[in-house]
Amino acid sequence: MSMDTLTPLAGEVLKKRYLARNYRGETIETPADVFSRVARVVAEADQLFDARASVRDTAARFEAAMTSLSFLPNSPCLMNAGRPLGQLAACFVLPVEDNLESIFQSLKDAALIHHTGGGTGFSFSRLRPAGDTIFPASGVTGGPVSFIQLFDAATHLIDRNRIRPGANMGVLHVSHPDIEAFVKAKLDRGQLCNFNLSVAVDDPFIDCVKKRRDYPLVHPRTGAEVARVPAADLLSLMAESAWKTGDPGILFIDRINRANPTPEMGPLEATNPCGEQPLLPYESCTLGSINLTRIIDGESIDYRKLESLVHLAVHFLDNVVEVNRHPITRTGEWSRMNRKIGLGVMGFADMLILLGVSYQSEQAVVLAGEIMSRLQQYAEAASAELAARRGNFPAFHQSVFPARGVKRRRNATLTTVAPTGTISILAGVSSSVEPVFAFEVQRRIVDQIYTDVHPLYARYRREGREIDKRIFQTAWDVSPRWHLKIQAAFQKYTDNAVSKTVNLPESITVDEIRDLFLDAADMNLKGITVYRDQSHPDQVLSACSMKNEECS
Numbered sequence: 001m002s003m004d005t006l007t008p009l010a011g012e013v014l015k016k017r018y019l020a021r022n023y024r025g026e027t028i029e030t031p032a033d034v035f036s037r038v039a040r041v042v043a044e045a046d047q048l049f050d051a052r053a054s055v056r057d058t059a060a061r062f063e064a065a066m067t068s069l070s071f072l073p074n075s076p077c078l079m080n081a082g083r084p085l086g087q088l089a090a091c092f093v094l095p096v097e098d099n100l101e102s103i104f105q106s107l108k109d110a111a112l113i114h115h116t117g118g119g120t121g122f123s124f125s126r127l128r129p130a131g132d133t134i135f136p137a138s139g140v141t142g143g144p145v146s147f148i149q150l151f152d153a154a155t156h157l158i159d160r161n162r163i164r165p166g167a168n169m170g171v172l173h174v175s176h177p178d179i180e181a182f183v184k185a186k187l188d189r190g191q192l193c194n195f196n197l198s199v200a201v202d203d204p205f206i207d208c209v210k211k212r213r214d215y216p217l218v219h220p221r222t223g224a225e226v227a228r229v230p231a232a233d234l235l236s237l238m239a240e241s242a243w244k245t246g247d248p249g250i251l252f253i254d255r256i257n258r259a260n261p262t263p264e265m266g267p268l269e270a271t272n273p274c275g276e277q278p279l280l281p282y283e284s285c286t287l288g289s290i291n292l293t294r295i296i297d298g299e300s301i302d303y304r305k306l307e308s309l310v311h312l313a314v315h316f317l318d319n320v321v322e323v324n325r326h327p328i329t330r331t332g333e334w335s336r337m338n339r340k341i342g343l344g345v346m347g348f349a350d351m352l353i354l355l356g357v358s359y360q361s362e363q364a365v366v367l368a369g370e371i372m373s374r375l376q377q378y379a380e381a382a383s384a385e386l387a388a389r390r391g392n393f394p395a396f397h398q399s400v401f402p403a404r405g406v407k408r409r410r411n412a413t414l415t416t417v418a419p420t421g422t423i424s425i426l427a428g429v430s431s432s433v434e435p436v437f438a439f440e441v442q443r444r445i446v447d448q449i450y451t452d453v454h455p456l457y458a459r460y461r462r463e464g465r466e467i468d469k470r471i472f473q474t475a476w477d478v479s480p481r482w483h484l485k486i487q488a489a490f491q492k493y494t495d496n497a498v499s500k501t502v503n504l505p506e507s508i509t510v511d512e513i514r515d516l517f518l519d520a521a522d523m524n525l526k527g528i529t530v531y532r533d534q535s536h537p538d539q540v541l542s543a544c545s546m547k548n549e550e551c552s
Contacts, residue, residue, distance in 0.1 A: 006031065007428045009452045013445055014426065018078050032067065037082040039063035042073075045319035049390045062316055070294040071313050072346075072423040074287040076117035077320060086325035087116035088286055089335070090418070091272035091342075095281035096122050096147070098221055103127075103147060107154055112327040114158050114166045121169035121279065123269035124148060125200065128221045129177040143178045144170075145185050148195060155194040166194045167273035171251060173200045174234070177217045177226050183238050186245040196273055198527065199238060200253040206521045209235050239514035242530050249275055249529035250517055256526050259495070261412040262338060264398040274419050275527045276499035277342055282334040285496075286320045287342040287418045288313050291427050292351040292371065293456075299355060301371070307378045310343065314382035317341035318390075318410055339393040342416025342496055343379055345371070347429030348486075349436050350456050352471070359435045359473045360482045368433065368489035372415075376493040379414040386410040416496040428455040433490050433500060435475045435483075475503035476533065480516050488523040497526040504532040 006014065011031075019029040029037075036059075043059035065071040072078070074090035081088055092113050094106040110120045130143025148170045155166035170192075172182040183199065186192055208215040208231035215231040218224065238248055251271065256278045260268050268278040277285050290313060295306045321339050326332035348368070349359055357363050387393075387408035396402070401409050417433055424431040431437075439457040443450050460467055469477075480502050487500040502516060513530055520528035 006426070007452075007455050009443065009445075009450055010426045010428055012450060013422060016445060017075070017422065020083065034078060035063050035066040038073070038078055039066065041081040042077075042088075042316055042319045042323060045322040048322060058315075061312060065309065065312055065316075068294065069291055069427040071288060071290050071309055071316070072427060073316065073320065074418070075422050077286065077288075078423075079117055081323075085116045086323075087113075087118060087327055088320050088324045089118055089284040089326075090287050091121070091277040091279065091285045092118050092331060093121045093123075093270045093272065093279035093281055093283055096124055096126060098126050098128055107151060109328050109331075110151065110168070111154060111158055113331075114155060116327050118284070119167035119169075119273040121171065121270040121272045121277075122151070123171045123173070123200070124182075125171065125173040125176055125269065126220050129219065129226075130181065132219075132221070143181065144172055144176065145178060145181050148182075148185065148192060148197075152192045152194050168195045169271055169273045169275065170195045170197050171200050171270045172197075173220075173253070173269075174202065174205050175216065175218045177219060179217065179234065180237060183234075183241050183248055186247045187241060189245075196275070197248040198251045198271070198275060198529075199248045200251045200269065201521075203254045205231055205234075206252075206518070208232075209518065235517060236510065236514050239517060240510045243508070243510045243513055243532055244535060246529075246531045246535055249527060250520070251275065251278075251527045252521055252525060255524065256497070259526070261401070261495070262395055262399045265338075265395060271497070271527075274499045275529060276344075276416050276418050276497045278496060278526070279340070280334065280338075282328075282330045283338060283340060284324075284326070284331050284335045285340045285342050285413070285416065286317050286324065287344065287416055288317050289344045289346045289418060289420050289423060289432070290375070291347045291429055292345050293347040293354060293429050296351060296354050301351075301355075301367075303374055306371070306374060310375055310378035311382040311385075313343050314341065314379050314411075314414065315386065317343060318383075318386055321411075337393070337395045338412040339410060340413045340496075341411050342418065343375070343414060344417040344420070344432065344494075345375070346420040346424040346427060346432055348433040349430035349473075353456055356468075356471055358470050359486070360478050365485050365489045368486055369492060372417075372490045372493040376415055376495070380409075383410040383414055384408040413495040415494045417490050417494055417498040417500070419499040419501075430454070430456075433486060433498065435473055435478050435503075437475050437503070439472065439474065476505060478503075480504060480508075480512070480530075481519060484516070484519055484523055484525070484528070487528075488525055491525055500529070502528065502530045504530055506533045506535075508532055 014031050018034050019027045022028050039059040039062035043055045046053035046058050077088040096106050124144035127144045132141050205215050214228035216225045217227045219226050256268050266280050271278045290309050295302045387410040420432045439454045441452050483502040487498050491498045
């Protein structure tokens with residue numbers, strides 16, 4: 001691979017974020033070197049299980065998949081494999097208990113993780129509410145929001161050379177007495193710039209909303225009910241804040257825990273920064289995505305190629321669990337105990353365009369379900385094959401799988417649909433399962449703004465092919481409920497969750513967002529995130545009109 005085979009934007013991203021530099025800041029790698037370096041390091045795990053394994057052959061297969069842009073792992077793997085940090089996972093969750101020792105230990109651990117390129121999620125639901133007495137001292141606590149502000153400030157101060165900005169998820173259960181303060185925490189534009197916020201909503205809350213009943217707020221330390229609030233009003237407050245700022249999102253926490261593969265080891269209370277990866281405290285997950293445009297054969301989908309790519313990707317990601325060098329001992333221990341991996345997809349919208357299918361159609365929903373169900377099936381087979389040679393994940397007998405008759409499983413989870421923000425730029429395709437944001441955009445990469453024309457759109461124009469607006473649909477052409485239909489189709493066959501932003505026009509109302517939250521609950525989703533256009537003054541992507549040849 002050379003820079004000539006990449007889009008101009010992909011080349012810039014590689015230079016700014018991935019290529020190694022010497023102490024003078026000079027680039028000392030080529031794009032081909034990146035994939036060779038990563039493939040070699042990840043393939044070395046094979047010899048830990050079979051001394052006769054050919055690392056060279058495995059590395060060649062891994063490198064070919066990455067060089068062809070058919071499969072790419074998460075950014076920390078591309079950045080750190082074969083380098084001194086050696087930390088290859090994207091997602092971490094850390095515990096926050098109701099004492100200063102736990103709070104500041106997690107703050108320290110988060111700093112170490114951010115320094116290596118990982119993102120962190122926290123549930124602040126165990127912290128006592130603002131104004132509560134602190135014993136044995138006679139002071140009062142500032143509550144969860146004050147500690148989220150502390151974590152946010154620390155993230156801002158960590159020097160990561162602005163290559164991969166610090167990212168966090170803050171979760172608060174809807175029953176917490178400080179829930180209103182949490183929901184409104186981002187209304188001050190200068191607050192919590194390094195945090196996404198999500199409310200953990202349970203089934204009883206949704207039931208109370210639908211029946212117009214009050215919902216109890218419960219003191220997390222004592223378990224006592226401290227107040228009752230109209231559930232519908234609280235959901236409306238969430239919708240109003242999301243209308244203004246994009247936060248909070250919603251996690252349907254009971255739905256998440258019904259899919260918890262290791263319930264004996266504790267409940268899932270938090271996710272990674274983009275919400276697609278629920279994890280137990282101290283767990284991490286390494287992610288990777290298959291480029292769906294690479295499995296198109298004329299006007300059909302080559303499922304044999306998809307199967308081959310899935311088997312290779314599961315092998316790759318399981319190896320990453322083995323060779324990953326964790327900055328915190330406990331994350332290494334928990335990550336190897338459950339060996340969670342998250343294989344997903346990118347380029348779904350581009351695949352639809354190549355097949356002549358509208359994103360906003362039942363045919364697209366059917367294709368989404370078919371692709372993800374096949375991917376899940378192939379991943380389960382690949383994990384079973386690895387388990388036959390390498391053993392089940394250590395916590396297998398504390399998992400749900402023996403009761404289901406599963407005898408071999410190398411990984412507690414296998415599939416996750418991540419946002420693929422940066423790796424989809426490298427691959428030159430649409431991100432994740434999202435519709436194309438816009439076919440001409442301005443993107444902010446590190447500290448510069450780039451004008452980018454979507455590669456497939458540019459190719460069709462260059463070849464003089466028809467730009468059918470029914471097929472070339474942007475995120476703004478797709479109605480909110482079709483966004484949810486596609487998300488639900490992928491979620492049905494995904495172990496973890498689906499990172500999906502419901503892009504909304506500037507004109508949408510608060511009541512319409514509130515209704516979307518209820519629709520998402522009824523559609524068995526694990527979470528929902530909405531973003532109203534122009535609700536954030538410095539959004540990363542800015543749409544340009546398709547009617548114009550150039551962006552202003």
